[in-house]
Amino acid sequence: PIVRSSDRVTDRVGFIGLGVMGAPMARHLLAAGHPLTVHSRSAPPVEALVAEGAGRASAQAELASLSDVVITMVPDTPDVELVLFGASGVAEGAAAGSLLIDMSTIDPIATRSFAERLASNDVAMLDAPVSGGEVGAKAGTLSIMVGGSQQAFERARPLFEAMGSTIVHAGPSGAGQVTKACNQLVIASAVEAVGEAFVLAAKAGVEPAKVREALLGGFAGSKVLEVHGQRMLDGAFEPGFRSALMAKDGRIVLSAADGFGAPIPGFRNVAERLEAMLTAGRGDLDYAALVTLLEDEAGVALHPEP
Numbered sequence: 001p002i003v004r005s006s007d008r009v010t011d012r013v014g015f016i017g018l019g020v021m022g023a024p025m026a027r028h029l030l031a032a033g034h035p036l037t038v039h040s041r042s043a044p045p046v047e048a049l050v051a052e053g054a055g056r057a058s059a060q061a062e063l064a065s066l067s068d069v070v071i072t073m074v075p076d077t078p079d080v081e082l083v084l085f086g087a088s089g090v091a092e093g094a095a096a097g098s099l100l101i102d103m104s105t106i107d108p109i110a111t112r113s114f115a116e117r118l119a120s121n122d123v124a125m126l127d128a129p130v131s132g133g134e135v136g137a138k139a140g141t142l143s144i145m146v147g148g149s150q151q152a153f154e155r156a157r158p159l160f161e162a163m164g165s166t167i168v169h170a171g172p173s174g175a176g177q178v179t180k181a182c183n184q185l186v187i188a189s190a191v192e193a194v195g196e197a198f199v200l201a202a203k204a205g206v207e208p209a210k211v212r213e214a215l216l217g218g219f220a221g222s223k224v225l226e227v228h229g230q231r232m233l234d235g236a237f238e239p240g241f242r243s244a245l246m247a248k249d250g251r252i253v254l255s256a257a258d259g260f261g262a263p264i265p266g267f268r269n270v271a272e273r274l275e276a277m278l279t280a281g282r283g284d285l286d287y288a289a290l291v292t293l294l295e296d297e298a299g300v301a302l303h304p305e306p
Contacts, residue, residue, distance in 0.1 A: 012037070013159065014067030016060055016083055016090070017104070018045035021130070022073035024137040025103070025163045029071075030054055032162035039063045060086075064093030069159065070100050076248055077106040084114060096122035101156055103144075105129045105184075107252050108177035109259045115148070115173040124152040127173065129180035130164065133240045141165040145183070147175035181256045184249040185267050188287065190224040192270045195291030198232055202300040209233055228288040235303030237289040244283030247274035 011034065015026040018040035030036045030053055037055040039062075040046050050056050057063035060083055064070050070090055072083055080102055084090045090100060100123055102111070108127070115125040126148035136142040142164035146153055153169045160167045170179045197215070198208040212229045215221060231237065250271035257264045273290055282289055295301055 010035070011068040011099075011155070011159075012066060014039070014057065014063040014070040015073070016040065016063060016070065017073035018042065018049065019073065019075075020134050021137045022103075023049070024134075024140075025071075025073060025130075025142070026054070027052070028140045028162045029159060032158075034159065034162070037063050037066045059088040060084075060090045061088040061093030064090045064098070065095070068098055069156065070094065070098070071103055071159070072100070073103045075104065075245070077110050077252075080104050080106050080114065081110070085117065091118065091121065091123070094118075094121065094123045098123050099152055099155060100125045101128050101159070102126070103128045103130055105180050105249055105252065106177060108147075108174040108181065108256050111147070111177045112174040124149065125173065126152050126156055127176040128156070128160065129176055131180065131183050132164070135240065136164075144168070145170050145176040145179035147171055147173050147177060147179075149173075177252075178256065181249070181253045184246065185253050185264065187224060188246055188250060188274065188290075189267055189270050190222060191228050191288055191290050192273055194225050194229050195232060195294050198229070198291065198302055199294040199298045199300060202302060203298055208302050231286065231288040232291045232302055237285040237292075239284060239286040241287055242283060243274060243277040243285050243287045243289060246287040247271075247278055247283070250274045 013029055013034045014037045016039050018026060018038060023045040026036060026038055026049055037057050038046055038049050039057045039060060046056055057066060072080060074080055074083055100118055111127045118125045126146055128144050128146045130142040130144050132142040140163055143166040144160050144164040146169045170176055197211060201208045201211040212225060215225055253267060254271055273293060276293055277283055277290065282292065
Protein backbone atom coordinates (compact mmCIF):
# COMPACT_ATOMS: atom_id res chain seq x y z
CA PRO A 1 0.00 0.00 0.00
CA ILE A 2 1.06 3.57 -0.65
CA VAL A 3 2.35 5.22 2.50
CA ARG A 4 0.46 8.48 2.98
CA SER A 5 1.91 11.79 4.08
CA SER A 6 1.04 11.24 7.74
CA ASP A 7 3.60 8.39 7.72
CA ARG A 8 5.76 9.96 5.05
CA VAL A 9 9.08 9.30 6.78
CA THR A 10 8.57 5.62 5.95
CA ASP A 11 7.89 6.23 2.23
CA ARG A 12 9.78 3.72 0.13
CA VAL A 13 12.11 5.74 -2.09
CA GLY A 14 13.48 4.85 -5.51
CA PHE A 15 16.47 6.79 -6.86
CA ILE A 16 17.41 6.83 -10.56
CA GLY A 17 20.71 8.35 -11.66
CA LEU A 18 23.73 7.80 -9.42
CA GLY A 19 26.25 10.16 -10.97
CA VAL A 20 28.53 12.70 -9.30
CA MET A 21 25.50 14.37 -7.67
CA GLY A 22 23.00 11.52 -7.44
CA ALA A 23 25.13 8.97 -5.57
CA PRO A 24 25.85 11.15 -2.52
CA MET A 25 22.25 12.42 -2.49
CA ALA A 26 20.95 8.85 -2.43
CA ARG A 27 23.46 7.99 0.29
CA HIS A 28 22.04 10.75 2.52
CA LEU A 29 18.53 9.31 2.09
CA LEU A 30 19.79 5.88 3.10
CA ALA A 31 21.60 7.32 6.12
CA ALA A 32 18.39 9.11 7.17
CA GLY A 33 16.61 5.75 7.33
CA HIS A 34 14.51 5.86 4.17
CA PRO A 35 13.97 2.43 2.55
CA LEU A 36 15.85 2.89 -0.74
CA THR A 37 15.94 1.14 -4.13
CA VAL A 38 18.42 2.37 -6.76
CA HIS A 39 18.93 2.16 -10.52
CA SER A 40 21.61 3.72 -12.72
CA ARG A 41 23.27 3.18 -16.09
CA SER A 42 26.62 2.68 -14.36
CA ALA A 43 27.05 -0.41 -12.17
CA PRO A 44 29.71 0.68 -9.61
CA PRO A 45 27.61 3.27 -7.73
CA VAL A 46 24.69 0.81 -7.65
CA GLU A 47 26.94 -1.86 -6.18
CA ALA A 48 28.30 0.58 -3.59
CA LEU A 49 24.84 1.61 -2.39
CA VAL A 50 23.55 -1.97 -2.36
CA ALA A 51 26.52 -2.85 -0.15
CA GLU A 52 25.38 -0.08 2.20
CA GLY A 53 21.84 -1.40 2.42
CA ALA A 54 19.92 -0.22 -0.65
CA GLY A 55 17.91 -2.50 -2.89
CA ARG A 56 18.47 -2.64 -6.63
CA ALA A 57 16.10 -2.57 -9.60
CA SER A 58 16.97 -3.70 -13.11
CA ALA A 59 14.64 -1.20 -14.82
CA GLN A 60 12.87 2.05 -14.04
CA ALA A 61 9.40 0.46 -14.09
CA GLU A 62 10.48 -2.17 -11.58
CA LEU A 63 11.96 0.53 -9.34
CA ALA A 64 8.74 2.54 -9.54
CA SER A 65 6.65 -0.51 -8.60
CA LEU A 66 8.77 -0.93 -5.46
CA SER A 67 8.60 2.76 -4.46
CA ASP A 68 6.13 5.27 -3.10
CA VAL A 69 8.40 8.16 -4.14
CA VAL A 70 10.72 8.07 -7.16
CA ILE A 71 13.59 10.57 -7.48
CA THR A 72 15.33 11.15 -10.80
CA MET A 73 18.74 12.83 -11.18
CA VAL A 74 19.82 12.58 -14.83
CA PRO A 75 21.63 14.93 -17.23
CA ASP A 76 19.07 16.58 -19.52
CA THR A 77 15.45 16.96 -20.65
CA PRO A 78 15.46 14.02 -23.12
CA ASP A 79 16.96 11.79 -20.43
CA VAL A 80 14.13 12.61 -18.02
CA GLU A 81 11.52 11.97 -20.72
CA LEU A 82 13.08 8.59 -21.54
CA VAL A 83 13.32 7.56 -17.87
CA LEU A 84 9.70 8.52 -17.24
CA PHE A 85 7.91 7.55 -20.45
CA GLY A 86 10.26 5.26 -22.40
CA ALA A 87 10.07 1.48 -22.54
CA SER A 88 9.97 0.06 -18.99
CA GLY A 89 9.85 3.65 -17.74
CA VAL A 90 8.70 5.02 -14.41
CA ALA A 91 5.19 5.71 -15.73
CA GLU A 92 4.70 2.00 -16.43
CA GLY A 93 5.41 0.96 -12.86
CA ALA A 94 4.25 3.91 -10.75
CA ALA A 95 1.10 3.24 -8.71
CA ALA A 96 -1.73 5.75 -8.35
CA GLY A 97 -0.98 8.06 -5.43
CA SER A 98 2.78 7.86 -5.81
CA LEU A 99 5.14 10.83 -6.21
CA LEU A 100 7.85 11.59 -8.77
CA ILE A 101 10.54 14.12 -7.82
CA ASP A 102 12.79 15.19 -10.69
CA MET A 103 15.96 16.77 -9.29
CA SER A 104 17.65 17.09 -12.68
CA THR A 105 18.10 20.50 -14.31
CA ILE A 106 15.84 20.52 -17.36
CA ASP A 107 13.53 22.71 -19.42
CA PRO A 108 10.69 24.17 -17.31
CA ILE A 109 8.17 24.07 -20.17
CA ALA A 110 8.85 20.36 -20.76
CA THR A 111 8.63 19.84 -16.98
CA ARG A 112 5.06 21.13 -16.94
CA SER A 113 4.18 18.77 -19.78
CA PHE A 114 5.70 15.80 -17.92
CA ALA A 115 3.75 16.71 -14.77
CA GLU A 116 0.48 16.80 -16.72
CA ARG A 117 1.16 13.41 -18.30
CA LEU A 118 1.89 11.85 -14.90
CA ALA A 119 -1.13 13.52 -13.29
CA SER A 120 -3.40 11.71 -15.77
CA ASN A 121 -2.28 8.50 -13.99
CA ASP A 122 -2.74 10.04 -10.52
CA VAL A 123 1.02 10.40 -10.04
CA ALA A 124 2.10 13.74 -8.59
CA MET A 125 5.32 15.41 -9.74
CA LEU A 126 7.68 17.90 -8.17
CA ASP A 127 10.50 19.57 -10.08
CA ALA A 128 13.31 20.09 -7.58
CA PRO A 129 16.63 21.03 -9.20
CA VAL A 130 19.57 21.74 -6.93
CA SER A 131 22.50 24.10 -6.59
CA GLY A 132 25.67 23.50 -4.62
CA GLY A 133 27.58 21.09 -6.83
CA GLU A 134 29.37 17.92 -5.81
CA VAL A 135 30.57 19.53 -2.57
CA GLY A 136 27.02 20.38 -1.51
CA ALA A 137 25.73 16.95 -2.55
CA LYS A 138 28.34 15.20 -0.42
CA ALA A 139 27.83 17.53 2.55
CA GLY A 140 24.03 17.40 2.38
CA THR A 141 23.90 21.20 2.08
CA LEU A 142 22.31 21.59 -1.36
CA SER A 143 19.96 24.43 -2.19
CA ILE A 144 16.77 22.79 -3.48
CA MET A 145 14.28 24.78 -5.58
CA VAL A 146 10.89 23.13 -5.78
CA GLY A 147 7.89 23.45 -8.09
CA GLY A 148 4.59 21.60 -7.62
CA SER A 149 1.66 21.35 -5.25
CA GLN A 150 1.95 22.24 -1.57
CA GLN A 151 0.67 18.78 -0.60
CA ALA A 152 3.38 17.02 -2.63
CA PHE A 153 6.00 19.41 -1.28
CA GLU A 154 5.07 18.62 2.33
CA ARG A 155 5.21 14.91 1.60
CA ALA A 156 8.70 15.30 0.11
CA ARG A 157 10.06 17.69 2.74
CA PRO A 158 11.81 15.03 4.91
CA LEU A 159 13.56 13.74 1.80
CA PHE A 160 14.72 17.22 0.85
CA GLU A 161 15.89 17.85 4.41
CA ALA A 162 18.14 14.79 4.18
CA MET A 163 19.84 16.19 1.07
CA GLY A 164 19.85 19.96 1.44
CA SER A 165 20.01 22.87 3.83
CA THR A 166 18.09 25.50 1.83
CA ILE A 167 14.71 24.26 0.61
CA VAL A 168 12.39 26.70 -1.15
CA HIS A 169 8.95 25.89 -2.52
CA ALA A 170 9.05 28.35 -5.41
CA GLY A 171 5.53 27.79 -6.73
CA PRO A 172 3.52 25.48 -9.00
CA SER A 173 4.84 22.97 -11.51
CA GLY A 174 7.88 24.29 -13.39
CA ALA A 175 8.71 26.94 -10.80
CA GLY A 176 11.69 24.97 -9.51
CA GLN A 177 13.18 24.71 -12.99
CA VAL A 178 12.55 28.41 -13.66
CA THR A 179 14.34 29.23 -10.41
CA LYS A 180 17.28 27.01 -11.39
CA ALA A 181 17.44 28.69 -14.80
CA CYS A 182 17.62 32.07 -13.03
CA ASN A 183 20.36 30.66 -10.78
CA GLN A 184 22.46 29.52 -13.74
CA LEU A 185 21.90 32.81 -15.58
CA VAL A 186 23.27 34.77 -12.63
CA ILE A 187 26.20 32.47 -11.86
CA ALA A 188 27.45 32.04 -15.43
CA SER A 189 27.10 35.76 -16.10
CA ALA A 190 29.07 36.52 -12.93
CA VAL A 191 31.85 34.10 -13.90
CA GLU A 192 32.17 35.78 -17.29
CA ALA A 193 32.17 39.23 -15.65
CA VAL A 194 34.89 38.28 -13.15
CA GLY A 195 37.01 36.86 -15.96
CA GLU A 196 36.59 40.01 -18.01
CA ALA A 197 37.54 42.16 -15.02
CA PHE A 198 40.70 40.14 -14.34
CA VAL A 199 41.79 40.20 -17.98
CA LEU A 200 41.15 43.95 -18.19
CA ALA A 201 43.31 44.40 -15.09
CA ALA A 202 46.08 42.23 -16.52
CA LYS A 203 46.08 44.10 -19.85
CA ALA A 204 46.33 47.37 -17.92
CA GLY A 205 49.31 46.12 -15.93
CA VAL A 206 47.39 45.76 -12.67
CA GLU A 207 47.70 42.55 -10.65
CA PRO A 208 44.37 40.63 -10.87
CA ALA A 209 44.86 39.23 -7.36
CA LYS A 210 44.92 42.78 -5.99
CA VAL A 211 41.79 43.63 -7.96
CA ARG A 212 40.04 40.58 -6.49
CA GLU A 213 41.11 41.55 -2.98
CA ALA A 214 39.75 45.08 -3.39
CA LEU A 215 36.49 43.99 -5.04
CA LEU A 216 35.74 41.43 -2.32
CA GLY A 217 35.41 44.29 0.16
CA GLY A 218 32.73 46.14 -1.78
CA PHE A 219 29.45 45.66 -3.64
CA ALA A 220 31.20 43.53 -6.27
CA GLY A 221 32.00 40.96 -3.59
CA SER A 222 30.34 37.61 -4.24
CA LYS A 223 30.76 33.87 -3.85
CA VAL A 224 31.69 33.73 -7.54
CA LEU A 225 34.44 36.33 -7.10
CA GLU A 226 35.65 34.57 -3.97
CA VAL A 227 35.67 30.96 -5.18
CA HIS A 228 35.84 31.07 -8.97
CA GLY A 229 37.97 34.18 -8.96
CA GLN A 230 40.60 32.28 -7.00
CA ARG A 231 40.26 29.32 -9.38
CA MET A 232 41.03 31.68 -12.27
CA LEU A 233 44.11 33.08 -10.53
CA ASP A 234 45.34 29.56 -9.73
CA GLY A 235 44.39 28.00 -13.07
CA ALA A 236 42.56 25.34 -11.03
CA PHE A 237 39.94 24.11 -13.47
CA GLU A 238 39.34 20.54 -12.30
CA PRO A 239 35.59 20.34 -12.61
CA GLY A 240 33.30 20.98 -9.74
CA PHE A 241 30.78 21.64 -12.53
CA ARG A 242 31.84 21.02 -16.11
CA SER A 243 31.60 23.70 -18.78
CA ALA A 244 29.65 21.24 -20.94
CA LEU A 245 26.93 21.01 -18.28
CA MET A 246 26.79 24.77 -17.85
CA ALA A 247 26.49 25.13 -21.63
CA LYS A 248 23.55 22.70 -21.49
CA ASP A 249 22.00 24.80 -18.73
CA GLY A 250 22.61 27.89 -20.86
CA ARG A 251 20.49 26.33 -23.59
CA ILE A 252 17.74 25.73 -21.03
CA VAL A 253 17.89 29.40 -20.00
CA LEU A 254 17.60 30.50 -23.64
CA SER A 255 14.73 28.11 -24.31
CA ALA A 256 12.85 29.28 -21.22
CA ALA A 257 13.41 32.94 -22.07
CA ASP A 258 12.17 32.40 -25.62
CA GLY A 259 9.21 30.33 -24.42
CA PHE A 260 8.10 32.89 -21.84
CA GLY A 261 9.03 35.96 -23.92
CA ALA A 262 11.64 37.29 -21.46
CA PRO A 263 14.49 39.51 -22.72
CA ILE A 264 17.94 38.29 -21.62
CA PRO A 265 20.35 40.22 -23.86
CA GLY A 266 23.31 40.03 -21.46
CA PHE A 267 23.10 36.29 -20.99
CA ARG A 268 22.87 35.52 -24.71
CA ASN A 269 26.51 36.53 -25.07
CA VAL A 270 27.48 34.37 -22.07
CA ALA A 271 25.65 31.39 -23.59
CA GLU A 272 27.70 31.85 -26.77
CA ARG A 273 30.90 31.87 -24.69
CA LEU A 274 29.85 28.61 -23.03
CA GLU A 275 29.31 27.00 -26.42
CA ALA A 276 32.74 28.30 -27.49
CA MET A 277 34.24 26.31 -24.60
CA LEU A 278 32.92 23.14 -26.25
CA THR A 279 34.27 24.18 -29.64
CA ALA A 280 37.65 24.78 -28.02
CA GLY A 281 37.62 21.27 -26.52
CA ARG A 282 37.33 22.60 -22.97
CA GLY A 283 33.93 21.17 -22.07
CA ASP A 284 35.38 18.92 -19.36
CA LEU A 285 36.98 21.86 -17.53
CA ASP A 286 35.14 23.68 -14.75
CA TYR A 287 33.09 26.58 -16.09
CA ALA A 288 35.45 28.98 -14.28
CA ALA A 289 37.71 28.17 -17.23
CA LEU A 290 35.56 30.56 -19.28
CA VAL A 291 38.38 32.99 -18.48
CA THR A 292 40.74 30.97 -20.69
CA LEU A 293 38.89 32.16 -23.80
CA LEU A 294 39.50 35.75 -22.69
CA GLU A 295 43.14 35.02 -21.93
CA ASP A 296 43.57 33.59 -25.43
CA GLU A 297 41.92 36.61 -27.04
CA ALA A 298 43.88 39.12 -24.93
CA GLY A 299 47.22 37.32 -25.08
CA VAL A 300 47.63 37.28 -21.29
CA ALA A 301 47.88 34.55 -18.68
CA LEU A 302 46.43 35.07 -15.21
CA HIS A 303 48.00 31.94 -13.79
CA PRO A 304 51.35 30.15 -14.11
CA GLU A 305 51.61 27.36 -16.64
CA PRO A 306 51.50 23.90 -15.02
